[in-house]
Every structure is written in C-alpha cells, then in structure tokens.
Amino acid sequence: MSWIAKEIKTVIASAPGKIILSGEHAVVYEKPAILAALNRRLSVSLNPASATEVVISENPELAKFALNFGLKALGEPQEKLKLEIFSTISVGCGMGSSAALAAAITAALFKYLNRPFGKKKVNEIAHEIERKQHGNPSGGDNTVSFYGGFLWYRKETEFLKIFKTLRFRSAKLPRFVLINTGRPLETTGEMVADVRKLYDQNKSQTEKILERTEKVTKKVLLALMAFNQKQLIEAIKENEKLLEELGVVSPLAEEIVKEIEKAGGAAKISGAGGKRKGSGILLSFHREKEILWEIAKKRNLDAFEVKLGKEGVKIERS
Numbered sequence: 001m002s003w004i005a006k007e008i009k010t011v012i013a014s015a016p017g018k019i020i021l022s023g024e025h026a027v028v029y030e031k032p033a034i035l036a037a038l039n040r041r042l043s044v045s046l047n048p049a050s051a052t053e054v055v056i057s058e059n060p061e062l063a064k065f066a067l068n069f070g071l072k073a074l075g076e077p078q079e080k081l082k083l084e085i086f087s088t089i090s091v092g093c094g095m096g097s098s099a100a101l102a103a104a105i106t107a108a109l110f111k112y113l114n115r116p117f118g119k120k121k122v123n124e125i126a127h128e129i130e131r132k133q134h135g136n137p138s139g140g141d142n143t144v145s146f147y148g149g150f151l152w153y154r155k156e157t158e159f160l161k162i163f164k165t166l167r168f169r170s171a172k173l174p175r176f177v178l179i180n181t182g183r184p185l186e187t188t189g190e191m192v193a194d195v196r197k198l199y200d201q202n203k204s205q206t207e208k209i210l211e212r213t214e215k216v217t218k219k220v221l222l223a224l225m226a227f228n229q230k231q232l233i234e235a236i237k238e239n240e241k242l243l244e245e246l247g248v249v250s251p252l253a254e255e256i257v258k259e260i261e262k263a264g265g266a267a268k269i270s271g272a273g274g275k276r277k278g279s280g281i282l283l284s285f286h287r288e289k290e291i292l293w294e295i296a297k298k299r300n301l302d303a304f305e306v307k308l309g310k311e312g313v314k315i316e317r318s
C-alpha cells in the first residue's frame with residue numbers, strides 16, 4: 001500500500017455480542033444450538049502507524065494475536081497498524097466478546113487492505129482466531145457475531161458447519177434480562193474440556209443429556225416460531241437443568257436460577273458457564289421484570305435488558 005494511502009486511511013468496523021438461547025456445550029458434539037446477536041457491540045478502528053500498537057483495556061494479547069493472525073492470513077504480515085477497541089460487551093461471561101473482537105478485526109482488515117469481502121472467508125479467519133482463545137470452539141459464536149440475527153447452528157464435522165438464519169419479529173419475543181453472576185474462574189476451554197472428561201468417563205449417560213438437549217433446542221425453535229412465551233420459558237428451564245447435569249453451573253448460579261423460578265420466571269446460563277464461583281450471564285425472563293431487577297440488586301449483581309437478533313459485522317467507516 002502506498003505511503004499516501006496509509007496517511008489518510010481509517011477503517012472502523014463493529015460486531016455484536018451474542019447469547020445462546022439453547023444448545024451450548026451440546027453444539028460441540030454435533031448437536032444444534034440457537035444463537036442470537038445482541039444490541040451490545042464492539043468496535044475496532046485501524047489506522048496506519050510506524051509500529052504495531054494495540055489500545056484496549058481488556059485482553060490485549062488476544063487483540064494483538066488477532067491482528068497479526070489476520071494480517072498473515074491476508075499475506076501482509078509486515079503491515080504496521082494502530083488498533084483501537086471500544087466495547088460495551090462484558091468480557092469473559094458468555095456474551096461473545098472474543099468472537100466479536102475476532103469478527104470485527106478480521107472484517108476491518110479485509111476493508112483496510114481492500115480485499116474482496118467474501119463472507120465465508122472472513123468468518124473462517126475469525127474462527128481461527130477464536131481457536132486461539134478457546135482451543136476447539138464450535139464456531140457458533142463468531143458465526144452469529146459475523147452474520148447477526150438469530151442462527152440455527154450445527155457443526156457436523158470440523159469441515160462442515162451448517163447454519164441457517166432464523167427470521168423472527170423481535171418485537172414479539174420476550175424481553176430478556178441478563179444477570180451477570182460473575183466472571184467464571186474457569187475459561188471456556190477449561191469448561192469444554194470438563195464436559196469432554198464427563199463424556200469420556202460416562203459416554204452413554206452424557207450422550208443421553210446431549211440428546212435431550214437437542215430435543216429442547218427444537219422446542220425452543222418451535223416456541224420462537226409460534227411466539228409462544230410459555231413454551232419458551234418451559235424449554236429454557238429444561239435447558240438449564242440439562243446444563244446443571246453437565247456440571248457447568250456453579251452452586252451460586254444455581255441458587256439464583258432457583259430464586260427466579262420460585263418467583264415465577266426462568267433463567268439459564270448462556271455460554272460455557274463456570275463451576276466454582278460465577279457462571280457468567282444468566283439469560284433470565286419474568287413477566288414482571290422488576291422482580292429480576294430486585295433479585296439482582298439484592299445480590300449486588302449487574303443486570304440489564306437486551307434486544308436480540310441484531311445486525312452482524314458492519315463497516316462503520318472506510
């Protein structure tokens with residue numbers, strides 16, 4: 001790229017966080033999951049620089065890795081860039097902050113380097129970056145962050161990942177509140193490895209849990225199609241119980257879920273979960289939202305309403 005082009009070029013790209021409505025962990029075992037992009041986003045800006053510089057408060061190692069990996073994948077490993085990151089997605093609690101980072105950086109690099117924006121290729125590179133963070137992720141997080149909306153996602157094998165955009169009118173969906181039970185002490189990679197251990201130790205029992213999860217995910221799909229809140233709530237409760245059986249919900253998170261259910265609502269962890277302390281966000285619903293605010297407030301936990309099915313990766317400026 002010419003010196004003059006470098007002088008003037010600024011590219012800004014943004015990508016959404018996500019929640020998993022049903023099927024986390026099972027999705028690692030070729031079962032389907034339903035994911036939704038959130039109205040919380042992460043933006044990256046790329047500018048020419050004399051030396052690579054990353055400006056970010058959280059996870060600078062991943063940002064630097066993503067930048068270098070993307071440049072290498074695009075055949076420009078020598079390019080020097082200043083990368084700045086602004087985010088409203090909480091880190092490390094199941095809201096897909098690392099996937100949004102990978103998707104936004106990759107998209108911004110394609111634009112910055114004037115490469116043809118083939119969606120499949122951009123998303124593949126974002127998935128490779130996610131692997132660095134999580135070991136062997138299903139690819140669902142980066143795909144929903146990239147494409148946005150609601151996704152039915154299934155990894156058949158490492159080489160065949162099938163997904164379909166689901167179209168719902170979000171105005172008719174229940175308004176979910178996310179309650180943050182705290183950043184898990186375990187990483188996503190560790191939680192996925194724990195479930196793998198359970199699977200290897202007790203294959204038939206674990207397989208049954210995963211098959212029941214697949215059935216629940218289909219129930220969630222039908223409830224969403226029919227805009228049937230009651231069915232959706234029942235399915236969310238069932239999904240939570242199965243996640244508890246997989247051992248990915250901490251006693252603290254289980255206690256909060258029970259309190260919400262007792263008060264007439266429903267909640268489930270969303271993402272990898274956590275065993276010892278926090279389990280990340282709880283996707284929670286109650287017809288009277290104030291009850292959820294009260295439960296969170298009493299325990300001094302962060303709680304906020306979210307909108308689902310939002311836009312995927314976007315080039316904001318180029």
Ligand code: PMV
Nearest residue numbers: 024025094137138188271272
């Ligand atoms: O906690 P998160 O946002 O990293 O989500 C992980 C979801 C899992 O199904 C547990 C793993 C995966 O790769 O899909």
